[in-house]
Structure formats: C-alpha cells, structure tokens
Amino acid sequence: MKQEISRRTFLRGGIAAAAGLAASSIPGSAAVAAPNEKAQLATLLDISKCIGCGACVEACNETNAHKYPNPKKPFPKMYPNRVPVQDWSEKQDVTDRLTPYNWLFIQHATVNFNGEEHEITLPRRCMHCVNPPCVKLCPWGAARQLDNGISRIDSDICLGGSKCKKVCPWDIPQRQTGTGLYLDILPSFAGNGVMYKCDRCYDQIAEGQLPACIEACPEDVQTIGPRDEIIQKARALAKEINGYIYGEKENGGTNTIYVSPVPFEELNKAIEKGKGKPHLNPVKDTMAQANNLTTAMVLAPVAGIAAAVGKFVKLTKSSK
Amino acid sequence: MRKQRDMISKMPNKAVHYIYLITVFFLTITGFGQMPIFKRYYIADIPGLGWLAKFYVTHYIHYLAAILILALAAYMIIDYFVLQKKHIRLTVSGYVRGAILVGILVSGIFLVIRNLTGSRFEPGFIIFLDLAHLGLVMTFLMAAGYCLARKRSWVTLR
Numbered sequence: 001m002k003q004e005i006s007r008r009t010f011l012r013g014g015i016a017a018a019a020g021l022a023a024s025s026i027p028g029s030a031a032v033a034a035p036n037e038k039a040q041l042a043t044l045l046d047i048s049k050c051i052g053c054g055a056c057v058e059a060c061n062e063t064n065a066h067k068y069p070n071p072k073k074p075f076p077k078m079y080p081n082r083v084p085v086q087d088w089s090e091k092q093d094v095t096d097r098l099t100p101y102n103w104l105f106i107q108h109a110t111v112n113f114n115g116e117e118h119e120i121t122l123p124r125r126c127m128h129c130v131n132p133p134c135v136k137l138c139p140w141g142a143a144r145q146l147d148n149g150i151s152r153i154d155s156d157i158c159l160g161g162s163k164c165k166k167v168c169p170w171d172i173p174q175r176q177t178g179t180g181l182y183l184d185i186l187p188s189f190a191g192n193g194v195m196y197k198c199d200r201c202y203d204q205i206a207e208g209q210l211p212a213c214i215e216a217c218p219e220d221v222q223t224i225g226p227r228d229e230i231i232q233k234a235r236a237l238a239k240e241i242n243g244y245i246y247g248e249k250e251n252g253g254t255n256t257i258y259v260s261p262v263p264f265e266e267l268n269k270a271i272e273k274g275k276g277k278p279h280l281n282p283v284k285d286t287m288a289q290a291n292n293l294t295t296a297m298v299l300a301p302v303a304g305i306a307a308a309v310g311k312f313v314k315l316t317k318s319s320k
Numbered sequence: 321m322r323k324q325r326d327m328i329s330k331m332p333n334k335a336v337h338y339i340y341l342i343t344v345f346f347l348t349i350t351g352f353g354q355m356p357i358f359k360r361y362y363i364a365d366i367p368g369l370g371w372l373a374k375f376y377v378t379h380y381i382h383y384l385a386a387i388l389i390l391a392l393a394a395y396m397i398i399d400y401f402v403l404q405k406k407h408i409r410l411t412v413s414g415y416v417r418g419a420i421l422v423g424i425l426v427s428g429i430f431l432v433i434r435n436l437t438g439s440r441f442e443p444g445f446i447i448f449l450d451l452a453h454l455g456l457v458m459t460f461l462m463a464a465g466y467c468l469a470r471k472r473s474w475v476t477l478r
Contacts (some may be wrong), residue, residue: 080360080361080362082360082362083360130437131436131437131438136434136435137354137375137379137435139354139355139356139450139454140447140450140451141443141446141447141449141450144443144446147440154443157447161355161356162356163354163355163356163375166356166375167375167376190357252437286376287435287437289376289380290376290379290380290383290435291435291436291437293380293383293384293387294432294436296387297383297386297387297390297429297432300387300388300390300391300394301390301391301393301394302394303391303394304390304391304392304393304394304395304396304398305394305395305398307391307395308394308395308399308403309398311399311403312402312403315403
C-alpha cells in the first residue's frame with residue numbers, strides 16, 4: 001500500500017517537474033524562482049526498516065552498468081607527476097564504498113542508545129542537495145541539476161578535475177582516469193577522467209519508473225515523492241518512532257531524508273568513514289556564504305551611482 | 321569653466337584607478353581559481369597562496385570583488401555619461417575594453433543568479449555562460465596587455 005502511495009505521489013511530482021521544465025525552456029525564465037518543493041522529488045529512507053541485504057546495491061549496479069566508465073589504457077602520462085591516476089576498472093566488484101563503478105553502498109553501525117543495542121544498516125549515495133555545490137560550482141557546467149531535484153554529472157562533458165568532490169560536503173563523486181573528453185583536449189595537462197556518482201536513475205524517472213534501488217528494496221525502505229510531502233512524512237515518522245532526521249537541513253536541505261531510531265551523532269561515531277565512505281555530520285549550507293552577498297551585489301551599482309552623484313554635486317559647488 | 325576642465329582632466333583619480341586595478345587582479349586570480357589548476361600546478365604550494373586551492377574561499381573573494389567592480393562600473397558610467405561627456409571621450413580601445421567588461425559583468429550576473437537556490441537555467445545556457453565568462457576574461461586580459469604595451473588610454477580629452 002505504501003509503495004502504491006509512493007508511486008502516485010512520484011508520478012504527480014514527475015508531471016509537476018515536466019511543467020516546470022516547459023516553463024523554463026527559455027534561458028533565464030524563472031531564474032530566481034523559489035526552491036520548488038513540488039517539482040523537486042525527494043526520497044525518504046526509513047533506516048529502521050533496512051536489513052542491509054544489499055538488493056539496492058545490486059539493482060543499482062545492474063541498472064546503471066551501461067553508464068559506467070570504459071577507460072582506455074595505457075593512461076596518458078600526467079604532468080605534473082602529482083596528478084593522481086585513479087583507476088577502478090580492475091576493482092569493479094568493490095561494493096563496500098563509493099567508486100565510479102558503485103554509486104550506492106551499505107553502511108553498518110552498532111549503536112548503544114538508551115540502554116539498547118541497535119544494529120543499523122543504511123544505504124548511502126549522493127544526497128541530491130536542493131542547491132547542489134557540485135552542480136553550481138562546476139566550472140564547465142558538466143554537472144547539472146534537473147528540475148526534479150536530481151543532480152547528475154554529464155560524462156560526455158566532465159573533465160574529471162574533481163572539484164565537485166572537493167566542494168561536496170560528503171565527497172560523493174568518484175573519479176575514473178582514462179575516460180572522457182579530456183583525452184581529446186590536453187590529456188597530459190588538463191583534466192583527469194570523469195567523475196561518477198548516483199544520478200538517481202534519472203533516465204528511468206523520465207520514463208515514469210522508479211529508481212532501481214527503490215524498486216528492488218524488499219523492505220520498502222525508500223519512498224519517493226515531492227519534497228514537501230516527503231518532509232512531512234519524515235517528520236511524522238520521526239515523531240512516531242521517536243526518531244531523528246538527517247538531510248532535511250543539511251547543506252541547506254537535500255533530497256535524501258534519513259529517519260533513524262538513534263541520533264545521527266551516535267550513528268556517525270559508529271559508521272566506518274573515510275575515502276568513499278561519507279560521514280553523517282551536521283553540514284552547514286555551503287552555498288549560502290557567497291549567496292548571502294547577492295543583496296550587496298544588487299546594491300553595489302546604487303552605491304556607485306550615489307558616489308558619482310556626490311562627485312557631481314561637489315563639482316557643481318566648487319565651479320560656482 | 322577652465323577650473324572645472326582642469327579638475328576633470330585629473331579624473332579618474334588615482335584612488336579609483338588603483339581600486340579598479342586591485343579589483344580586476346583579484347577577480348582574475350579568484351576566477352581562474354574556480355578551475356582546479358592552482359593546486360595541480362604547485363601555485364597553491366607557494367607560501368601565502370594556499371587559499372587559491374580552496375574553492376569556497378576563492379568563490380567568496382570573487383563575489384566580494386564583483387561587488388566592488390559593479391559599484392565601480394556604475395560610478396564610471398555615470399561619471400562619463402553625465403559629468404565628463406563634454407570634456408573627455410572614450411578612445412577606440414576604451415570602447416573595446418568597455419564592451420568586453422560589460423560582457424563579463426552580464427555573464428557574471430547570470431552566473432550569480434544560477435548559484436541561487438531554485439534557479440532554473442537550461443544546461444546548455446549554463447555551459448555557454450561558463451565558457452563566455454572565461455573567454456571574455458581571456459580576451460579582456462589580452463586587450464588590456466596590448467593597451468598597456470602600446471600605452472593606449474581608456475579616455476582622451478576632447
């Protein structure tokens with residue numbers, strides 16, 4: 001039943017996204033729109049349901065295998081030498097972390113909370129931020145945000161500079177050397193492959209299907225729908241189980257909302273973190289600092305005009 | 321009248337000139353810092369330049385410098401069209417540099433809007449903006465270098 005509701009809201013969100021896309025077909029239209037909570041689709045992950053079976057990981061790999069890199073070897077010699085070659089093509093079976101060939105993995109944690117031991121497993125992948133720094137700060141526009149809230153990297157354009165990973169609070173995108181556009185430009189001096197991460201099965205969603213990880217889950221851990229509805233559901237669920245929410249406010253808001261029976265602070269201490277294994281720390285809004293200067297940017301020309309007028313008045317007085 | 325002309329001929333004054341140069345310098349260096357090149361090519365390893373490899377820092381400074389250049393641009397436009405139009409005129413190289421600067425500012429403004437939450441530009445338009453912004457800056461630097469070498473001024477007395 002829950003899955004049916006999820007599908008209905010999902011399709012409704014898809015229609016709203018399509019309408020939004022049509023409205024913004026002219027560059028610049030609706031440029032300064034408010035975050036569209038109806039068009040952006042979010043996923044709710046009820047961690048208490050996850051049994052860590054890995055069906056989502058398997059489904060993700062099967063569904064997205066055609067998008068995985070197929071690097072040419074030998075790799076171009078990189079200058080300077082400090083540029084790291086990152087090759088996962090011989091380790092495509094790795095599923096215990098994020099790699100260019102594994103966009104979703106299961107994190108495990110044992111947490112003692114309120115005198116009770118909790119064995120927790122949770123699927124980890126891109127959070128699909130509401131205002132994603134990986135998309136906004138990509139210097140070439142290779143990363144893009146779809147109207148339905150999905151952020152994805154265009155592997156035909158990405159040069160593999162890894163900036164998206166450095167600005168991502170969770171270091172999600174992963175690089176594969178020896179593939180992509182950089183090979184046709186200056187392979188030894190600029191770029192280093194292509195960055196890969198979860199695209200929430202954007203192509204399946206465009207056809208009205210569910211992302212593979214949601215479809216395959218035997219426990220219905222994930223629900224997808226318009227962000228405002230998902231937030232409401234997450235809050236209701238958290239209230240019901242006396243639980244905790246992660247992803248609603250992190251980095252200014254994401255489209256991946258976790259609800260856990262134990263505090264994320266405790267969960268974060270217990271999970272294995274490191275390369276390709278993202279944390280669960282609180283995250284401030286990374287784009288907000290610069291964006292908060294926008295008002296000053298609007299006022300700047302007014303200040304300039306005022307200064308010129310001041311000069312005009314001064315000159316007029318002194319010439320009399 | 322002569323007094324006014326004498327005063328005007330000293331404009332733009334040195335303070336504005338240096339603020340402009342410093343602003344353009346920081347805009348350029350932090351703008352290039354948006355590409356992952358300073359760490360790769362050891363520039364961020366030079367003591368005191370480590371900040372060039374920190375994308376959020378360069379992004380923030382780029383915004384601060386953009387605020388200054390917008391204020392300066394508005395000041396100079398009013399100054400030229402209202403105050404000094406009768407006494408000075410833009411040279412050909414001044415028009416060329418001004419037009420390139422306007423292009424940089426306009427593409428930059430669109431990129432600032434792109435960075436706001438909820439902005440919805442087409443992907444192709446964003447790529448165009450990124451490339452246009454960078455291409456115009458490179459063109460501006462070449463034009464500025466040429467003008468510096470050939471001692472071409474922005475304005476001349478009528």
